[in-house]
Amino acid sequence: MASKSSSDDRVEIIQKRTPFRGYFQIDAYRLRHRTFDGGWTREFSREVFERGHAAAVLLYDPDRDAVVLVEQFRTGAHAAGLEPWLIETVAGIIEPGEEAAEVVRREALEEAGCGVGDLEPIGTFILSPGGSSETMVLFCGRVDSRGAGGVHGLDHEDEDIRVVVLPTDEALELLRAGRIVNATTALALQWLALNRERRRAAWQ
Numbered sequence: 001m002a003s004k005s006s007s008d009d010r011v012e013i014i015q016k017r018t019p020f021r022g023y024f025q026i027d028a029y030r031l032r033h034r035t036f037d038g039g040w041t042r043e044f045s046r047e048v049f050e051r052g053h054a055a056a057v058l059l060y061d062p063d064r065d066a067v068v069l070v071e072q073f074r075t076g077a078h079a080a081g082l083e084p085w086l087i088e089t090v091a092g093i094i095e096p097g098e099e100a101a102e103v104v105r106r107e108a109l110e111e112a113g114c115g116v117g118d119l120e121p122i123g124t125f126i127l128s129p130g131g132s133s134e135t136m137v138l139f140c141g142r143v144d145s146r147g148a149g150g151v152h153g154l155d156h157e158d159e160d161i162r163v164v165v166l167p168t169d170e171a172l173e174l175l176r177a178g179r180i181v182n183a184t185t186a187l188a189l190q191w192l193a194l195n196r197e198r199r200r201a202a203w204q
Contacts, residue, residue, distance in 0.1 A: 056091035057104035058188035061145035100137035116141040
C-alpha cells in the first residue's frame with residue numbers, strides 16, 4: 001500500500017523493503033514526489049545505503065596554530081582508484097544513545113591520543129545524498145598538540161592510524177594542492193580558513 005512519508009507530505013513511499021542487512025544495510029524504495037510545477041513524478045525505484053550517522057572533529061591547537069589529523073587506509077578510496085591512505089579528521093559512528101560530542105571526544109583519544117577541550121559545532125552535512133542516508137556532525141575541537149603523534153587505533157577494529165600534526169598553513173596548502181580528498185576533512189579545513197582568527201582569539 002502506498003503511503004505518504006511520515007515527515008514530508010511531498011513524498012509518497014509506495015514500497016520499502018530491505019534486500020540486504022549486515023553490518024550495514026540496503027533499503028530499496030519505490031516512490032514518487034512532488035515536482036516544482038506542483039504535480040507528481042512518475043513512480044521510480046532507488047536503493048539507499050544505510051550505514052548509520054557519524055561525527056567528526058577537526059582538532060585545532062590555537063596556541064601553535066596547528067591541526068592534528070590522522071592518516072589511514074580506506075578501502076573505498078582504493079576501489080575508486082585513488083591513493084588509499086587518506087589524511088582525515090578524527091571521526092566515528094554515532095552509536096544508539098550517544099551524542100555526537102561524546103563520539104568525537106572518544107574517537108580523539110582512540111585515534112589520536114588527544115583529549116579535547118572546547119568544542120565548536122560546525123554543522124551537520126549529508127555526505128552522499130543520492131544513495132546514502134549518512135550524515136556527518138562536524139566540530140572543531142581545541143587540543144594541545146604538544147606530544148601528539150604515533151600510531152593509534154583499536155586492534156579489534158583492524159585500525160592502523162597514524163597521527164599527523166601540521167601547521168595550519170601547511171594543511172591548507174595540502175588542500176589547495178588536491179592532497180586532501182576526504183570531503184569532511186576538506187570542508188573542515190575550509191571552515192578553519194574562514195574562522196581561524198576568530199577561533200584563535202576566543203581560545204587563547
